[in-house]
Amino acid sequence: MHLEFDRLFEQVRIVDETLLEEYSENWIRPKLLNSPILEENYKGSEESDISENQSQKYKVIEPRDAQIEALYALNKTRQEGYSKALIQAATGVGKTYLAAFDSLSNQRILFVAHRQEILLQAAKAFKKIHQTENIGLLDQDHKDLDAKILMASVLTLSSDQYLNHEIFSRKAFDYIVIDEFHHAAAKSYQKILDYLQPKFLLGLSATPERMDGRSVYALCDFNVPYKVDLQKAINRSLLIPFHYYAIYDDTDYSQMRKSGGRFVIEDLEKAYESSKSRSLSILKHYRKYPSKQAIGFCASKAHASLMARYFTDNGIPSAAVYSSSSKDPYALERAEAISQLQEGKKRVLFTVDMFNEGVDIETIDMVMFLRPTESSTIFLQQLGRGLRLSKGKKYLTVLDFIGNYEKAFLSAALLSKGVKKANSLVSIHQLSLPEGCLYDFDLELIDLFEKIKKSKRTKSEWIKDEYYRIRQTIEHRPSQREFFENMEDELLDIILRESSLNPFQNYLAFLNGLGELNEEEKILMNSMAGKFIYCIETTAMSRVYKMPVLMSLIDQEHQVIRMEVSDKKMLEQWKSFFSKNENWKDLSKKGQNLSFQEYRECNFICVSRERTARPAQIFFAICAFIKKRGNEIMAKIKRNP
Known part of the structure; x- marks a missing residue:
């Protein structure tokens, strides 16, 4: 008997988060349940009224299905240190109600959209979930500036009349929702995102691909804790x-x-x-x-x-x-x-x-x-x-x-x-x-x-055609970043897999091959500076120290390359980098934080001698120093504030 038990036990999988996510991803509602579910929930999946008491002012609404999973994912991502997130869910799954549920513990909430119909629908959802009348509109005809929950038109809110300290301070809202987040790369949205500093920013979209000519994922720190696509929603009878x-x-x-x-x-x-x-x-x-x-x-x-x-x-x-x-x-x-x-x-x-x-x-x-x-x-x-x-x-x-x-x-x-x-x-x-x-x-x-x-083009022809398409769209020669952010997703996937085609690994040479460089830029390409740029482009980000080291070479305030970098500056950047989101996980092979949460506010001691050299020398010297001493310094050297 015990041999049979051992044989069966070897096939058992531990029910952990990974298994549950895999199960959720592949689960399909049994056909016998489909008809009753569709009939029962024909009003749509935006809400699920589970109880109603005539003496109560509001119906009691609770999250269900994909909303429950998304709420769990959002709570987890905040625990990991993220202050921004994008939820990608098919139209009709209930993203607006999800935002209303997730924002319940916040004092002041802002919901931003570009159409009045969306704002009015969102106001109804938030009113039901938050059970409050203190909901206002900010658009061409309404100016409810003091409302606890404010539904704002992006066109109105983005004007200088409202984005100032007299009307809204930078931290006026604890929780901000950006609906139809694929529009967020537009200048009006950018202005709002650059000014307001909430405790948490939630983007909602069914399709966050490059609709506005640049990736919107960067605007939420590339953090997408939960997705439910069209196929998954239909399989669950949500659509x-x-x-x-x-x-x-x-x-x-x-x-x-x-x-x-x-x-x-x-x-x-x-x-x-x-x-x-x-x-x-x-x-x-x-x-x-x-x-x-x-x-x-x-x-x-x-x-x-x-x-x-x-x-x-x-x-x-x-x-x-x-x-x-x-x-x-x-x-x-x-x-x-x-x-x-x-x-x-x-x-x-x-x-x-x-x-x-x-x-x-x-x-x-x-x-x-x-x-x-x-x-x-x-x-x-x-x-x-x-x-x-x-x-x-x-x-x-x-x-x-x-x-x-x-x-x-x-x-x-x-x-x-x-x-x-x-x-x-x-x-x-x-x-x-x-x-x-x-x-x-x-x-x-x-x-x-x-x-x-x-008759399909070769990949090389496709890359060139894409470059000229983007150049025409943005009306100037695209920078390396602009080329990356505007490129079609499928082509981007191809060149990231095939390094021989990747123009980002030597962008100056790519531009030169297209005849896009002037004489001064050609001289730069063949100089020590060009070799330094090539070194950065081809350096694999496979070690925990590399990204903060590269970032230390940039003066963030003035957005210029530093001509000298001290160990102190470099370690300040190290501290800043690992304080953001869940970057601290990379400090340990086991994904634990090495007590980083306890000492990240301390002052760090670094070596007393400042290094001053040309950027190329700085890069190699600091990489060698950090590779040898960086983790030791972060884990062991600290001093009281």
Whole structure:
């Protein structure tokens, strides 16, 4: 008996945090439970009312499912020393309620968004969770500056009128939430983030990729403690499954102009307006699948108006929805359009980008992509408009019209849980969809994908094309950092894996190869300074001492390279570096803090002799010194303040 026990025990895994995370990541709700769950929670996953007492002023709402996991992750990340975090969760999972729960222990809270609809929805959520009436708005029409919980428009808050010590001190808010965090790289958001200094900053986004031309991960210290993507949300029945139909679009995109990597709108409008067969194909496929409320995403205002007119003329009551639409007889303002759609007066709304964010219409049962998919961020946002749970809705129908453009495969790859690189050309047979989902591709598309795969650029050509695209977008020669932050994710993954292609390991030589250096810069590249830059670019950050040593070479206040560095300055930087976030974990192979939390406020003794030398000599001398003595100094040499 004991032998059998030992045999079984050898197969047992300890139930620790790693195992629980793995289980959560792969768990799929049993099919027998799906229908009751969808029916029970048809109002959506933003809230879960577990009890209601008529004598109480507020319903009692508690976190559930993914929200519970995210709250645990946020609490843990604060214990590890982080003061910033980004939660990445699919649209409809309940990010706003999550923020309301997580901020409960704070005295003053700021919620920042760029649309009034988002602010009003957030105000309702925070009111329910915090059970308070002390919630105010700061926008063009409201100035509730003294509210405990302030819902602020980014446009209003970012003005000099409010970002000053007379109105808001830098530490006026304990907890700040930035909704739709993928916008946070914009100047208005940057101004707010640079001025305010909360105890904790929480970013919320379904798709935090480089939508604004630079990585937003840096704005939250690259700290993403919790993710729940589209596939995981559907598998848990937090979102509705989709039926995806990829339909061949015979529009010729090969001769269309591009600007900043995107098709020129005028070329798209001209092609769509002149193609009656395309409009007929869209109408035919719409009628093929049952739908009561649909949204069609168009390339431009003119395209949206064209489609609304064509559908209406063919017996499908429709409207175009876009800004400044008062002169268009087929267009409606957004609020009126939504109302008519929900009342059944309209069957389809054709829009450009107005429904990407901040609009919740749970009853949408069809979305149509009527223009080239060029951005994974926008595609997933628009898809999310129809994935919310709703009574009687079993799935979302997705009609995607795909033509002969470079990223024709993008949307299909984004829907697959088995494809890690969204921009990868994949075989249709490799796609692995979430539970309850299905896909169907026109045969012409399968042939098209193969042609694109065969004609794909070499990696070196791709890097050069990407450089010129970014140069055109930012209107100047990109710095090494700008090139990195604006680069497409898939290409970045490739060059980080293949060092022979990596332009960041010798950026001056890369620029020289493109003819981008002037004569003075060419001299610099071949000098001792150029060799020093190359040394830094190629130094692997595989030792705990290297990053603080490199940072000690920079005068942070004036943002210049120091021409001399003392041991004292270097150890001050060491102390600063390991005081941030969870960097202190690197001081020990076991990941423990070596009592760092106890002595990080002490003054450190360093050797008395100051080193003064040229930067290149400084680098090698200090690296050698720290490698030999650094950990010893940090762990053993300290003095009372």
